[in-house]
Amino acid sequence: MSRFVSSMRPLLMAAAPSAARAARPVFARHLAAAAAAAAKPAELSAAKLEITKTTKPKTPLPHNELVFGRSFSDHMIVVEWDQQTGWSTPKITPYGKLQLDPSCTVFHYGVECFEGMKAYKDKAGKIRLFRPDMNMARLNRSALRLAMPSFDQKELTEIIKKFVKLEEKWIPQEKGYSLYLRPTMIATQPSLGVGPSSRAMLFVIASPVGPYFKSGFTAVSLLAQSSYLRAWPGGTGDAKVGGNYAPTIMPQVEANKKGYQQILWLFGPNDELTEVGTMNCFVYWVNEQGEKELVTPPLDGTILPGVTRDSILGLTRKWGEFKVSERKLTMAEIVKASNEKRLLEMFGAGTACIVSPIKAIHYQDKDLVVPLDPANPTAQAGPLTKRINETILGIQYGEIPSEWSVVAE
Numbered sequence: 001m002s003r004f005v006s007s008m009r010p011l012l013m014a015a016a017p018s019a020a021r022a023a024r025p026v027f028a029r030h031l032a033a034a035a036a037a038a039a040k041p042a043e044l045s046a047a048k049l050e051i052t053k054t055t056k057p058k059t060p061l062p063h064n065e066l067v068f069g070r071s072f073s074d075h076m077i078v079v080e081w082d083q084q085t086g087w088s089t090p091k092i093t094p095y096g097k098l099q100l101d102p103s104c105t106v107f108h109y110g111v112e113c114f115e116g117m118k119a120y121k122d123k124a125g126k127i128r129l130f131r132p133d134m135n136m137a138r139l140n141r142s143a144l145r146l147a148m149p150s151f152d153q154k155e156l157t158e159i160i161k162k163f164v165k166l167e168e169k170w171i172p173q174e175k176g177y178s179l180y181l182r183p184t185m186i187a188t189q190p191s192l193g194v195g196p197s198s199r200a201m202l203f204v205i206a207s208p209v210g211p212y213f214k215s216g217f218t219a220v221s222l223l224a225q226s227s228y229l230r231a232w233p234g235g236t237g238d239a240k241v242g243g244n245y246a247p248t249i250m251p252q253v254e255a256n257k258k259g260y261q262q263i264l265w266l267f268g269p270n271d272e273l274t275e276v277g278t279m280n281c282f283v284y285w286v287n288e289q290g291e292k293e294l295v296t297p298p299l300d301g302t303i304l305p306g307v308t309r310d311s312i313l314g315l316t317r318k319w320g321e322f323k324v325s326e327r328k329l330t331m332a333e334i335v336k337a338s339n340e341k342r343l344l345e346m347f348g349a350g351t352a353c354i355v356s357p358i359k360a361i362h363y364q365d366k367d368l369v370v371p372l373d374p375a376n377p378t379a380q381a382g383p384l385t386k387r388i389n390e391t392i393l394g395i396q397y398g399e400i401p402s403e404w405s406v407v408a409e
């Protein structure tokens, strides 16, 4: 700002006193604009990244001992945001504890959102991300839903690329293994008022993970749930906010006690299918018009727009071998299709597993059997479920060329 004033001075001095007076409002306007520019909150910038490497590197666990989300890599990304100053210098620091004021908004009102994505190592040793732009866009949408700040998606992707390269030893190379990444944003204003947080922290931690199904698929049994709801119109079902998950844990424990692995979340008077556990839901059947059709519930605000969901829709539409629909599905339709032997396959879809085949649904005191592979009575997944899994896996590990697989260079 002072540089601006001094650059303007000769100009003003040279002008006649009356002209200088007339110029004053213009000058004042310039000054105000310069002040505003100087005070503009900083954008997130990968160019500013500072890296402090750990002095105590850990040894990754042997692959057969990996448990999802239990062990973490050596470093983490941390970047703070302040309403006045914007995004601070992004840092990669040794993985460690966060020090936060106990009054921080996140601890009281759950102002938190997160992402789940993976880094894969291909046969040539290249590190790949799968559609990171979709995770970044979703994190921004989730943050905005909680009145938290947005960030430049490309910049965070660049920072994550640098991070996964630094954490290379933590990415197992075998197919099915990966480094699970958990970008998270929390509201850190030290205040108990319910309102938009003037401070936030964005961090990314990483956990090496093995395949969801270690020895081939294991189909799951679902408990259809309409007493507890995961999401509702006008709620936050389409955002990846922590507040969506905490209330699902108790019903999930109850379902497990009854012998079901996952909940099929229903909604509304017609028991519409919404999601399976923390996965999007797909039904493959012969519809009432006699056409083969893959159906998933539409993004009506209650469904998380899954990256895997979008990829499955994109792939199968490209194959063009059967009808692919995003539309509401009711349990009555599923029961009817099952009775009429039109139900072919059902599966959940998400980053953790890609696809999770479904073998049964407990609904209204009855167990409805979902077919797996009619050609193979011992199979744990149907042919379409398997094909989708193999195709996405192939893309993630760079074996099938696709713009969805982004190399961290």
Ligand SMILES: Cc1ncc(COP(=O)(O)O)c(C=O)c1O
Pocket (backbone or CB within 6 Å): 116, 275, 277, 278, 279, 280, 304, 305, 306, 307, 308, 309, 349, 350, 351, 352
């Ligand atoms: C509620 C919910 N639905 C669906 C998904 C699947 O989303 P994605 O394919 O992006 O992992 C997830 C996992 O992130 C989820 O938590």
